[in-house]
Amino acid sequence: MAEKQKAKNSLLARASDFFDLPKEIALNLPLVTIIGASEVNIENYKKIAEYGPERVQINTSCGVFKIEGKKLVLKQITSEAIKITGILKNIGYIT
Amino acid sequence: MIVAIWNFIRGFVTVEVTGRATERFINMAVHRDIYIWDAQSSPDGVFMNVSLKGYKELKACAKKTGCQYRIIAKKGFPFVARRYGKRKLLPIGALFFMFSVYILSTFVWAVEISGCERLAGFEISEFCAANGLRPGAFKSRIDEDGVEKLIMKRFADIAWVNVYIRGTRATVEIKETLPLKIIVDKTTPCDVVAAKDGVIINVAASLGSPVVKTDDVVRKGDALVSGKLEIKRDDAVIRTDYIHAEANVLAKVYYRINFSVPFKYSEKQFTGNIYKHTGFILFDRKFSLEKTPPFKCFEQSSEHKRFSLGEDYPLPFIAIVTTYKEFVPIEKTRGLDEALKLADKIVTGRIIREFDIESDIIEKKINFVENPDGILIKSIITATEDIGREKPLWKTRDGAGGPAEDPAGDPADEDENGQTND
Numbered sequence: 001m002a003e004k005q006k007a008k009n010s011l012l013a014r015a016s017d018f019f020d021l022p023k024e025i026a027l028n029l030p031l032v033t034i035i036g037a038s039e040v041n042i043e044n045y046k047k048i049a050e051y052g053p054e055r056v057q058i059n060t061s062c063g064v065f066k067i068e069g070k071k072l073v074l075k076q077i078t079s080e081a082i083k084i085t086g087i088l089k090n091i092g093y094i095t
Numbered sequence: 096m097i098v099a100i101w102n103f104i105r106g107f108v109t110v111e112v113t114g115r116a117t118e119r120f121i122n123m124a125v126h127r128d129i130y131i132w133d134a135q136s137s138p139d140g141v142f143m144n145v146s147l148k149g150y151k152e153l154k155a156c157a158k159k160t161g162c163q164y165r166i167i168a169k170k171g172f173p174f175v176a177r178r179y180g181k182r183k184l185l186p187i188g189a190l191f192f193m194f195s196v197y198i199l200s201t202f203v204w205a206v207e208i209s210g211c212e213r214l215a216g217f218e219i220s221e222f223c224a225a226n227g228l229r230p231g232a233f234k235s236r237i238d239e240d241g242v243e244k245l246i247m248k249r250f251a252d253i254a255w256v257n258v259y260i261r262g263t264r265a266t267v268e269i270k271e272t273l274p275l276k277i278i279v280d281k282t283t284p285c286d287v288v289a290a291k292d293g294v295i296i297n298v299a300a301s302l303g304s305p306v307v308k309t310d311d312v313v314r315k316g317d318a319l320v321s322g323k324l325e326i327k328r329d330d331a332v333i334r335t336d337y338i339h340a341e342a343n344v345l346a347k348v349y350y351r352i353n354f355s356v357p358f359k360y361s362e363k364q365f366t367g368n369i370y371k372h373t374g375f376i377l378f379d380r381k382f383s384l385e386k387t388p389p390f391k392c393f394e395q396s397s398e399h400k401r402f403s404l405g406e407d408y409p410l411p412f413i414a415i416v417t418t419y420k421e422f423v424p425i426e427k428t429r430g431l432d433e434a435l436k437l438a439d440k441i442v443t444g445r446i447i448r449e450f451d452i453e454s455d456i457i458e459k460k461i462n463f464v465e466n467p468d469g470i471l472i473k474s475i476i477t478a479t480e481d482i483g484r485e486k487p488l489w490k491t492r493d494g495a496g497g498p499a500e501d502p503a504g505d506p507a508d509e510d511e512n513g514q515t516n517d
Contacts, residue, residue: 047122053136074134074143079125 030060037088040067043081048074056084057094064094102132106147106171113140114162123156124149147173196404203232203265205401205409210269214252219267222249228258228265230411231378237265262407284337287320287483289313293346296479303340313482319344322488337488344483348454350476352442356434357469361424363394368421376413390421431470435463438472446476454480 016026024031024044033041042058042065049064050057051074056067072086112120117140124131129149135142140162145153157164179185206228208216223229228242239258246256246267255270287303292314298305303320307313322340325332370388374381376399397417403409429437438461446456458477463470 047125048118051118051121051134051136051141071135074121075132077121077125077131077134079128 028061030062030065032065032091034088034091038085039075040084040088040091041081042084045082048077048082053086058082062093065092066094067091102144102146103171106169106173107144108147108150108169109142109144109167110150110153110164111137111140111142111167112157112162112164114160116160117141117162120156120160120162120164123160124153127152127156129153129156142167147171199410200263200404200408201234202263202411203228203234203237203260204230204263204411206230206265206267208267208269210271212271213274214250214269214271219246219250219269222246223258223267228267234260234263242267262405262409264407264409281339283339284322284488285339285485286318286322286488287340287342287344288486289315289317289319289344289346289482290484291315291346291348291480291482293348293480293482295319295344295346297345298342299344300340300342302338303342305342307344313346319483340485342483343481345479346482347457348478348480348482350450350478352445352474352476353472354438354441355466355469355471356438356441358428358430358434359426359468360429361426363392363422364425365394365420365422370419370421372417372419374415374417376411376415378411381415388419388421390419392424393419393421395419431465434470435461438463438470438474442472442474442476450478451480454478 012027013023015021016023023029028044030045031041031043033043035041042060044060045065046059046061048056049059051072053072054068054070056072056074058065058067067084067088068090070087070089072084074082075085076083114120121131121134121141121143124145127149129152130146131143131149133142133144153164156162206220206223208219208223211219223242223246226242226245228237237260239260243256243258246258246269247253252272253269254272257266257268259266259268287300293312295307295309295311295313297309298307298319300320303322304324305320307317307319313319320340320342322338324336324338326334326336368390370390370393372386372388376382395417397415400414400416401409402412402414442459442461446459450456456476456478459474460476461472461474463472465471
């Protein structure tokens, strides 16, 4: 199952590369935008895994996205996107 | 910011969610299309803002996730409206206010005249008022084009006029014509006479024969350069021509300025006590509770402030703030030196203010007589000026100067019959 998914994904990845399609739409990947050192926008996320003022974890299709910082606030939450503001320190995927 | 205003209009609730898995609660709420913003951790759980519509669905989420929530604050217009909804008069008052503002905005409340340089602005505004364009006039009754035409007809020196109404302000924009050049009619025979008493320095006649020399003393009205030209042969006048004399006559002119400077004077010392009083002008009617300030000596100044909705909607309400500043008069005496310094300052000030730009001051003499009370200043100012003025040899007849019957012909024939008066 996983193999099949991977093969499909790589085919799609190659196709989207070939046609210059935006990957986040073609492959259902999250689009993470960092604005300065105080704002992160995550589009196409799955759900909030953990929320605290110093750590936020968000499930996405390619793993858990972890944001560490201070005074983190979920500024805006909709089903498509989530905006997090605060003092950002460490951002990355837990794989 | 815009979003915040929109949220305020729609109304929102700040709730505190407590429990084991507040993230689940948020996820579920988001899944149900509830808009959540400004979620931040609180000591016990999470604070978050939820729209009014979303708030109703929180109950189901709480039940499923086992979280509790409670309202911290209700914000926004719907709550305000609910609070004031019981007061029947309030919305009526608000409506009345809006209605009255609308009614007021259908009138012109300020008329501005711009572009007046030589013309007097108040004359034009009076003329406009007489023709319907005045503060308090109904906007739809004003015929801008008609007023424009009337202004053009009435005032000759206007090249272009534009009347427009923006908001409750009517503006009359005027462009004046270029000033007419004074056309000197060189066919009119004339003398150059003195406009002021003085001592001649120099006579430079380009046309006509000078009758005065340097260092001659002339009185006002004396002929300086004659336009009468006698053509002689062997000391016998064979013909007399009358020409338009033209000359630049430089003369010393003496001005006397006399005044007295007393030794004793009082100076205002402001105590810093200020008394303010506000009055109103409502539809050209003054409402003010005139009060005399509690000071014996004061300086008064007032400031007019017009209420206005934005820049284009001046309203017929003007606040007048009158400020009274208290002072204490202090008697002081000054010495002779100080008085003389002051006198010099006064004289210089008067020269700057009153003298013609083209006159050169060559001497400023200040004499004084000392009295027990003060000094009497007798200053003489010497200036060089062009004192020549053209004066026609005879009064003009029906507009045309001089020999009107035959201007092209030889003027001499005509002039011998004509009366000369010099």
